[in-house]
Amino acid sequence: MSYEKNLIVRHSLASVIALAVFGSTRFIYSIAVSRKYGVEILGSANSLISQAFLIAIPLSFFAVALGKYSSEFLGRGCTERISSIASVSFLFPFLGSFMIPFNMYIGLISVLRALQLTVRNFFYGIHRGEIYAYIVIIGFIAFLSGFITSEVYLPYILFLGLIPITAFGYLVKNHLIGKPRMEDIKLLMSYSSFAFLGTLSGVFLIQGPYFLSEKLGSAEIAGRVSASLSAAFLLTYLPQVLQSAIMPLYSYKYGQNEMEYVKDLSERLTEIMVLLTSIVVFFLLIFGKEVLSIFFGFSLGDEFYIALIAVEVYIAYNPSIVALNSTKYVKTGSLIASSGAAVSLVSWIFMIPLFGEYGAMSGLFLGYVTILLGTVYVSMKNLHVSPSVYKFLLIAVVLQMSVFISKTALVAGFLVFLLLSKRRIREIIRLFHGKES
Numbered sequence: 001m002s003y004e005k006n007l008i009v010r011h012s013l014a015s016v017i018a019l020a021v022f023g024s025t026r027f028i029y030s031i032a033v034s035r036k037y038g039v040e041i042l043g044s045a046n047s048l049i050s051q052a053f054l055i056a057i058p059l060s061f062f063a064v065a066l067g068k069y070s071s072e073f074l075g076r077g078c079t080e081r082i083s084s085i086a087s088v089s090f091l092f093p094f095l096g097s098f099m100i101p102f103n104m105y106i107g108l109i110s111v112l113r114a115l116q117l118t119v120r121n122f123f124y125g126i127h128r129g130e131i132y133a134y135i136v137i138i139g140f141i142a143f144l145s146g147f148i149t150s151e152v153y154l155p156y157i158l159f160l161g162l163i164p165i166t167a168f169g170y171l172v173k174n175h176l177i178g179k180p181r182m183e184d185i186k187l188l189m190s191y192s193s194f195a196f197l198g199t200l201s202g203v204f205l206i207q208g209p210y211f212l213s214e215k216l217g218s219a220e221i222a223g224r225v226s227a228s229l230s231a232a233f234l235l236t237y238l239p240q241v242l243q244s245a246i247m248p249l250y251s252y253k254y255g256q257n258e259m260e261y262v263k264d265l266s267e268r269l270t271e272i273m274v275l276l277t278s279i280v281v282f283f284l285l286i287f288g289k290e291v292l293s294i295f296f297g298f299s300l301g302d303e304f305y306i307a308l309i310a311v312e313v314y315i316a317y318n319p320s321i322v323a324l325n326s327t328k329y330v331k332t333g334s335l336i337a338s339s340g341a342a343v344s345l346v347s348w349i350f351m352i353p354l355f356g357e358y359g360a361m362s363g364l365f366l367g368y369v370t371i372l373l374g375t376v377y378v379s380m381k382n383l384h385v386s387p388s389v390y391k392f393l394l395i396a397v398v399l400q401m402s403v404f405i406s407k408t409a410l411v412a413g414f415l416v417f418l419l420l421s422k423r424r425i426r427e428i429i430r431l432f433h434g435k436e437s
Contacts, residue, residue, distance in 0.1 A: 018120075018133040021140045023234055029155060030230040032147055034223070034296045043214055043222030045152050046230075050210035052109035057200045059096040059114035062089035063121040064199055065191040069184075070125030082126060083178030086171065088185055089118050105153050112160035119167040131170060139163045198321075198334030201341035205314075205367050206233065208344065209360045216352040217360075224303065224357045227296045231288070232307035235277060235315060263383050269319035270389040272428055275421055277315045278396035281308050282414040285403045305403050306361035312400075313368040316393045320379035321371070332378050340371035392421050 026046075034042040066089040073081045093114035099107030123132035139162040146155030171177050209229060214222035285305055293299045324333035344367030351359030372390075379385040399413030 018129070018136040021136050023236075025140070025143055025156070025159060027230045027234055030226050031295050033152060034227065034298070037152070039223035039227075039296075039298055040219040041152070041223075042226055043219040043224075046226040047211040047214040047219075047222050048105060049109060049153070049156060050207035052106045053113050054200075054203055054207045054211075055096065055099070055106065055110040056093075056113035056117060057203050058196070059093045059110060060117040061092055061196055062188045062192050063114075063118040064196070065089075065188045066118060067121030067125035068191065069187060070122060074126060080178070081181070081184055083176050084181045084184045085188055086122060087177050088180045088188060089122070090115070090168075090171075090177070093118060109153065109156055109160065112157065112164065115164035116160050119164055123167070126176075132167075135163050135166045135170075138166055196334075198337040201334070201337035204341045205344055205364060206236075208341075208348065209364055212348050213352055213357065213360045216348065217356055221352070221356045221360070224298075224301070225360045227292070227298075228300055228304040228307045228357070228361065231292050232304065232311045235280065235308070235311050263323075263385055266319045266323040266379065266383060266385050267389050270316065270385070271392075271424070273319065274316050274390065274393045274396070275425055275428065277312050278392060278400075278417065278421075281312045281396070281400060282410070282417065284308055285400060285410055286407060286414070301357065302404065303357040303361045306358065306365055309397060309400055310361060310365035310368050312397065313365065313372050313393070316390060317368075317372045317375040320383070320385050321375045323383055323385075324375070324379060332382070333375075336371055336374035336378060339374060340367040343367045343370045392417075392424070395420060 033045055069085055070082050093111055096111040120132055139159045142162045143155045143159035146158045209225050213225040289300050289304050321333050344363045347363030347366050351363050376387050380387055399417050402409035402413045
């Protein structure tokens with residue numbers, strides 16, 4: 001097996017474990033809090049956690065650059081520079097400690113989340129994603145133990161706290177922390193100045209609906225938004241698995257000036273993720289709302305359908321925007337993400353007070369569509385990614401909208417989608433079996 005395939009397999013397996021565990025925490029947390037305290041406490045708790053997670057992005061300012069340059073330096077054999085950039089990156093999140101006297105929970109959770117993001121990017125950057133997976137499993141055990149008490153935020157504090165503590169032990173043992181060099185600090189600053197904007201915009205779109213639905217609406221609206229999104233965003237852990245596994249490879253190949261490899265990988269991933277996600281979304285549109293209503297203890301509305309389709313759009317553009325951010329087009333990728341965040345913010349300001357949870361989900365959908373359109377154009381222009389890879393996304397979304405007519409129309413639409421895409425699905429199956437035509 002080639003190094004590239006071995007890396008993808010190892011990191012994908014590690015990411016499946018780590019992100020499945022981490023991704024399930026918001027869903028498990030929402031169910032537990034909803035059933036124990038009710039929908040309003042669920043909304044308030046998720047609102048605070050989302051604010052902390054958003055603040056963690058500036059605190060993890062160097063995290064994305066750390067992952068990118070760790071992988072590039074690894075590809076060039078410059079291992080001594082890896083420890084240099086690691087030292088700077090892991091110290092920066094502690095600047096958030098000043099917030100603890102003002103709001104202990106927001107301050108503490110934001111610092112711990114920033115450290116966790118930095119740990120994740122670093123381990124994937126040095127091609128040791130499996131170590132991160134082991135660390136996350138340890139943290140997850142602590143997360144579950146936190147529900148024993150009545151402290152509503154303790155599960156996340158324990159979870160996020162154990163990850164950096166365990167990771168630091170590994171870093172010290174393997175001499176991965178060294179004296180920072182000024183040239184490396186400048187390198188991190190240069191990249192992070194633009195990557196930060198895109199990362200912040202992406203996280204704002206994920207976390208914004210949780211707390212803005214409370215600020216612009218009510219705790220009950222926030223609770224309903226929390227329930228739908230905690231379930232719908234479970235789908236995003238498929239692209240995050242691939243992103244964690246593939247982004248270091250994008251940077252690695254970029255460091256070797258193999259842009260054709262980056263283009264081909266982006267196209268294949270997009271097609272695979274579009275088809276797989278579309279099929280899953282069809283199933284969730286048919287059965288998901290009724291099943292989840294039982295879990296949460298209250299009935300979800302049609303806002304859940306909008307959330308699913310919005311997340312589907314997000315997944316579709318993910319491979320190409322990650323490719324942009326992993327190469328020299330990080331500025332462009334960041335500007336596209338920022339434009340989507342701005343569209344959503346304006347939409348939420350007007351739509352949440354008027355339409356509640358429906359306005360929150362519709363604003364999210366509009367933001368993701370904006371990013372999709374920008375990504376299609378820019379990736380076609382700069383990476384030569386063919387727009388045809390998004391063909392089945394358009395077909396799926398049009399057919400999935402029939403859920404607002406009836407479930408019968410939706411099932412018929414699903415059958416039409418399978419009929420139209422069966423040939424490409426077979427080709428992808430053959431590709432996985434090594435029988436590419």
